[in-house]
Amino acid sequence: MILTEESYINKNFSDYGYFDGDEFSKKSFKGCHMRAMDLEDKIFRKCSFDDCDFSMTHFTGTKFHGCTFLNCTFSNANILAASFEGCRFTGSSFVGCDMGGASFESCDFSYAILFGMRYKKKDIFGMNFTEARLNDCVFAESRFSSCKFTRAVFNNVSFEKSDIREAEFSGSNLTVCNLHKSKISVSQAIMLAESMGAVCEDFV
Secondary structure (H helix, E strand, C coil): CCCCCCEEECCECCCCCCCCCCEEECCEEECCECCCCECCCCEEECCEEECCECCCCECCCCEEECCEEECCECCCCECCCCEEECCECCCCEEECCECCCCEEECCECCCCEEECCECCCCEEECCECCCCEEECCECCCCEEEEEECCCCEEECCECCCCEEEEEECCCCCHHHCECCCCECCHHHHHHHHHHCCCCCCCCC
């Protein structure tokens, strides 16, 4: 299908299966269905997606720059080798997604729902997971810089062998996470101890 309009509302693109063209800029989609589409190797710049369904869609090699995804659904989507730079996923849901080779930089996952995210051996920069729900996620052997997990809700999340010293975890319960051989800061160690009931005092 050729995207001739700047804005689409409640459009079902699933029947078309793909978009003609390689690059799309400043397009707006609201309440649209893009289930099981093939968006492989497409480029999207400053596009907005509001309440759109990307379930089972293929994003292999797809690139998103400065795009916004509000309350979107990515159930069982194939995001393998896709790249996202400066994108917002506020309130969006990722369940059963293959993110093995995906790249995220300076992205905002505030209030998002992430089930089964596997993001290992990465340099993770500028990511915001404020008040996100993370279930069965693995961030092992990674380094976090300027990242926020403020008031995030963790359930079976692994930071094993990761460097999380530059990540913010205020209001979150790190004690339920796998921190085996992870590097943490002194302030994070104190926060962990206090959350387990310890009284931390300064000694001269």
